[in-house]
Amino acid sequence: MPTKLAITGAAAVAHAMRQINPDVVAAYPITPQTPIVEYFAQFVADGVVDTVMVPVESEHSAMSAVVGSAAAGARTMTATAANGLALMFEIVYIAASMRLPIVMPIVNRALSGPINIHGDHSDAYAVRDSGWIQLFSENSQEAYDMTIIATKLAEREEVLTPAMVNLDGFITSHGVEGVEILDDEVVREFVGQWEPKYPLLDIDNPITHGPLDLFDYYFEHHRQQQEGLKNAYKALPEVFAEYEKISGRKYDFLDLYRMEDAEYVMVVMNSAASTAKYVVDELREKGIKAGLVKPWVFTPFPKKEILEALDGRKAVMVLDRAMSFGKEAPLYSLVKSALYEAKERPMMGTYVYGLGGRDVTPTMLHVPFEDAIKGELDPNEERYLGLKE
C-alpha cells in the first residue's frame, strides 16, 4: 500500500533514492540540494540502504567519481544545483558521451553571478546541450516520481543516456507537501537490476573507456548520442505507461491543463505551473478560454507534441525562469521554432519571471493573459514579470 507522507521535495527525492538503493552515490552539498544528500547520508548511516557513499571534496569530483563508478558497472546517482552543476560542467558532457545512465536530481537555483541561492532555471538551461535527458517536476510528488522514471529510462539499452530530474529550489525542495510514496518492493521491481554491457570491472573482457576520439570517429559517436536521445523520446511514453500502472499517476511529454478548447495558452515549467493553473481556473470562471502547457520533458524536446498542442490557438505566452543574454529566452526560442510548421500560427509572447527566486504571484501571471486578450503580444519583445522598474 502506498503511504502518504508530509515531506519536503528533497526528502521525497531522497526516498526515491532510498528505494532505488543505488550501488554508489557520490555527492557534494550545495544549497538548496543539500538536504537530499543529508537525508540520503542518514539512510546510509542508519543502514537503511547499503549504498557506498562517496562524500567527495567538490562537485567536479562528484561527477568524475560517478563517471568512474557508472563505467565500473554500478548503478550510480548524484545530485546538485547551480554552481555545483557549473563546476561539473566539463564532466557532464563526458558522462553523456560515455553513455553512462547516471541519474542526477538538480534542485534548480540561479547560476551566479551575482551569487544567489534561490531558484531559477539558469542551471538546467546551461547544460541543455550536454546530451542528458532533462525531466522537470512541478512539485514534490512529481520530483519523486520522475527520479524513479529517470532511472528506468536512462538504463534502457537503446537509450543509455544520463538523466537529470529538475525540481525548483526551496519552493519544491524545502516546501512540505503530501507525497505518496510507493511500496519499496514495487519501486525495486520497477527499476529492476542494472546490467551494464561493458563494465570496466569485467576484467576478463577488458575494454578502454573514454579513448581519444579524433576526427575519424568523433562525429559518428555524436550521431549515436543523438540516436540515444531519439530513442529516449520513443521510450518515454512506454516508461510513463509502466509507471502509471504501479502508481496510478499519468505522465506525458506535456502536462496539458484545460487545453481542450483553450485559446490563450501559457507555457511554463516546474513549480510556477501550479500558480499558472490557478490563474487559468480564475480566467475560466470569467469565461476566458485559458489553458496551460507544462513540459515534463525538456530534453529530448517534445517538438511534435508542442506543435500539436499549440497549433491553431489564438495566443501562446512562454514563460522562462532564466535569460539567454543577447538571444531569445531558451524555452521561448524552442517553442517558437516548434511552431514554425504550424498551420495556423498563434500570436506569441515571451516573458521572463522569477529570477533568483523572486516570488511568482497570480497577479503577475495574469499579465501575459491580459496582454494576449488585448492583442498586445509582441513576439520580439522580451517582457519581465514582477520586475522593479
Place this chain on the structure above:
Amino acid sequence: MPVNMKQLINLVEKEDWPFTQGHRLCPGCNAPMVAKWATMTAKALGYEPVVGAATGCLEVSTTIYPFTAWNIPYIHNAFENVAATISGAEAAYRSLKNRGKLKTDKPIKFIAFGGDGGTYDIGLQSLSGAVERGHDFLYILYDNEGYMNTGNQRSGSTPPGADATTEPVGKVKTGKVQFKKNIVEIIGAHENVYAATASTSDPFDFMAKVEKGLKHEGPAFIAVLAPCVRFWRIPESTGPKVTKLAVETKYWPLYEIDRGVYKITRKPRNFKPIEEYIKSIGRFRKALQHPEYKEMIEEMQKYVDTRWERLLKLEEVTKGMYLR
C-alpha cells in the same frame, strides 16, 4: 615476497602484456616504461589491474580510437580528475562486491596514472580528496616536469632554468624561478598513505614501491621521474641515464614516506654536482648561457644539499613512528 625477475619473465613468456606495444608515444619516451612496469608488477603479484589515466601524453598516445594499447580495463575521463574517477570505480568495486554482483572473484587493484600537470597542478584537489577519503588505489605520477602533450609549457614541477613555452628563458629572466613543488610530501602528509619517489633509472626500486603501494590498504602514491625526450632535448635512448644522474646529484632523491615514516631507498656513495645533471639536458641550454646561470646553479645546489640533509634527519627522527 617481493616481485622478482622470474615472475616478470613468466609474464613476458606468456606474452601477457597488460600494456602493449603499438602505442604512439615518442620513441624513447619514459612514460610507457612507467606504465608497463607498474601494470606488469601488479599482474606478476597476481592482481588484476584496473587503470585510469589523466589527459596527457600517456593517455592520448595509447587510446586513439578504435585502437588501444591497454590489454586491461582502462578509463580516461578528463585532465584533472583521474583520482576522483578511479575513486568512483573503486567505490563501485566495493559496492558490487558487497552486494554479490561482481562477476569475478579475482583481486582487483586500481591504478591511476597522471602526468605532472594533471597531478601537481590542475588535478591536485581531486587527488588530495581521493587520498583523504582513503580509497584503496595506487596513483602513479610520471613526472616529465612540464605539460608535454600540449607543447612544453611550465608546470608546478618544472625546475628553474628549464625552458618552457609559458615561462621561457629570456633576456631578463632565467625561465621559471621556483623549484619543484614537493608533491611527495604534500601527498605523504595525508593520513594512512604510502608515498614515494622513483626513477626510470631504477626499475627494481620502482617495482618494489609499486608492490608496497598495491599491498598498502589505502591510498598510495609514487612519483616517477620520467623524462620526455622531445622537450627535454635529450637523445632518445638516454632517459634512464639522465634520471640516474638526477638521483646521483640529489636532484631527485629516492625515498618513501610510509604512513609518516621517511626512508631513503637509495643512498649514492659519491654525489655529483647538480651542474652535471643540468648540463645533460638540452632544456637547460638557454639558461646555461644566461648571465645569471652561476647564481642559479649555486642556489639549486644549496637547495638540493639542504633537502638531502633534511631527508636524512627526517629518516632518523621518524624511524618506527608509523602514524597508523
